[in-house]
Amino acid sequence: MKRIALGGMRHETNTFAPSKADYAAFSSAGAEPSPLEGQALLHTLQGANIALQGAIDTLRAQGHTLLPLVWASATPSAHVTEDAFERIVGRLLQLLAEAGPLDGVYLDLHGAMVTEHLDDGEGEILRRVRACIGPDVPLVASLDSHANVTRQMVEHADALCIFRTYPHVDMAATGARAAGLLLHMLNSGRRLHKAYRSFDYLVPLTAQCTLIEPAQGLYQQLRQLQAQSGVSLDFATGFPLADLAECGMSLVAYGDDAQASHAALQTMGEAIANAERAFDSPLLSPDEAITRAMAIGRPGAPVVLADTQDNPGIGGNGDTTGMLEALLRLRPPNAVLGLLTDPASAAQAHALGLGARAEFSLGAISGLPGHHPVKARFEVEQLGDGQLTCSGPMFGGLALKLGPMACLRDIDSGVRVVLSSRKFQGADQALFRHVGIEPIEQALLVLKSSVHFRADFQPLAQAVWVVKAPGPATEDPTELPWRKLRHGVRLRPLGPTHPIGSA
Numbered sequence: 001m002k003r004i005a006l007g008g009m010r011h012e013t014n015t016f017a018p019s020k021a022d023y024a025a026f027s028s029a030g031a032e033p034s035p036l037e038g039q040a041l042l043h044t045l046q047g048a049n050i051a052l053q054g055a056i057d058t059l060r061a062q063g064h065t066l067l068p069l070v071w072a073s074a075t076p077s078a079h080v081t082e083d084a085f086e087r088i089v090g091r092l093l094q095l096l097a098e099a100g101p102l103d104g105v106y107l108d109l110h111g112a113m114v115t116e117h118l119d120d121g122e123g124e125i126l127r128r129v130r131a132c133i134g135p136d137v138p139l140v141a142s143l144d145s146h147a148n149v150t151r152q153m154v155e156h157a158d159a160l161c162i163f164r165t166y167p168h169v170d171m172a173a174t175g176a177r178a179a180g181l182l183l184h185m186l187n188s189g190r191r192l193h194k195a196y197r198s199f200d201y202l203v204p205l206t207a208q209c210t211l212i213e214p215a216q217g218l219y220q221q222l223r224q225l226q227a228q229s230g231v232s233l234d235f236a237t238g239f240p241l242a243d244l245a246e247c248g249m250s251l252v253a254y255g256d257d258a259q260a261s262h263a264a265l266q267t268m269g270e271a272i273a274n275a276e277r278a279f280d281s282p283l284l285s286p287d288e289a290i291t292r293a294m295a296i297g298r299p300g301a302p303v304v305l306a307d308t309q310d311n312p313g314i315g316g317n318g319d320t321t322g323m324l325e326a327l328l329r330l331r332p333p334n335a336v337l338g339l340l341t342d343p344a345s346a347a348q349a350h351a352l353g354l355g356a357r358a359e360f361s362l363g364a365i366s367g368l369p370g371h372h373p374v375k376a377r378f379e380v381e382q383l384g385d386g387q388l389t390c391s392g393p394m395f396g397g398l399a400l401k402l403g404p405m406a407c408l409r410d411i412d413s414g415v416r417v418v419l420s421s422r423k424f425q426g427a428d429q430a431l432f433r434h435v436g437i438e439p440i441e442q443a444l445l446v447l448k449s450s451v452h453f454r455a456d457f458q459p460l461a462q463a464v465w466v467v468k469a470p471g472p473a474t475e476d477p478t479e480l481p482w483r484k485l486r487h488g489v490r491l492r493p494l495g496p497t498h499p500i501g502s503a
Contacts, residue, residue, distance in 0.1 A: 008108030012076040013165040014315025023084040025074040028133030035072035047397045051142040052108040054175030069095045080115040090181030094192040111147020112239035119244040121309035126230035130156040137186045142178040146239040162234035167455035188445040193258040195265040199249040201490035207281040207393040208237040209451045231255035240477045287325035297443040301462040308450040309471030312423040321363040322469035331413040336420030346419040351405035378408035380387040382436035390406040392456030407435035427452040
């Protein structure tokens, strides 16, 4: 049996976001428990749709000896602090050095982590791990589909496996694939041939969804090509909110035959390059989206609106009020917004108690310029302690601790707001049921999410539209103040090149 070390560090860094991820961000218990070390790493996440757990299950099934290192995860935000990175990675490397002789290493990474001192966080982790284990021990990693895969990552890892769905319903399956590639190398005694390609245009996050075209068709072609060629082929759509030179989409291929690997990469690469026009997708304004929803939405067949620019899953804080202001002004019936992150208002609701009516000042707690709280009279309809387990296809089995939660109803319009004390995107129906809201019974659901909500909400929705309300998670890359992005990249499909105005 083989001795295989496991660990990882996951963070999706929006370098334009307002709040950094310090060590406390990795050690809070808002969502995934973190950091995990030792036996806790092997047992705490059982049943969760997480890449690490998929790898653990696959390696255990083969009877291999697993040597747990450190695994840490934090909610997307601005840069990871140098202190947090060095403490977590330093501990991982310490345990790796103490693990003794190893046959292989698996790491659960994101692929879009930027720190205060490093543009390529994952590339540096892989470089340091490679320096510790030497050139002969196979090293594989799983990555998010929003990874900005760099040449340094490809150089130091023997294989990279990337999520193929967005919403990410295949996270555990991707960890299992990565473990499978590691076992293939260990059993064959040979390394895989590598091929890599990057692309010269950025794609906004909401256009990357694999439930819609063109991503749906591209990933179907990728799976077919892998089955035909026997090459492990993965496509990262990139995270277009990270200001680094190698930001953007990429493609990797690994196989026993070098010619087959490069041929598969070339075929898939041409398909991705030719899909640029299809990736260009429109957005609606808050008033336009709500007005359209009022015309067709009804209980049993709601319309779902994505407040993408305040998505906590890509660096927003879940506290902007642009959509809430529009809802209170237009007064759509049977409308709910969530999750709005506001611990003070949630505490106020708990202090007042069920049925109480009072003035609340909701949201805008981050202090972003131009953003203001919404003041109105609300009734406290339901309270929750924020301890719940997600039930949807993506987050199912994930236990959350979001602090005091509440459902408030605006007395004048009837619009409901679901408050939480810790930020988490509105991507699972259990978040609403926790405070007495049954999503299918609403006419309009406004979710602070970009795409992940589709896994659980799209099946019940008669329409899903993406809204461009004010927020820090800018959807259109042409609106961002890029400094480090390589020149010549188109900032959106068919859009201007960086820097704008250059030849």
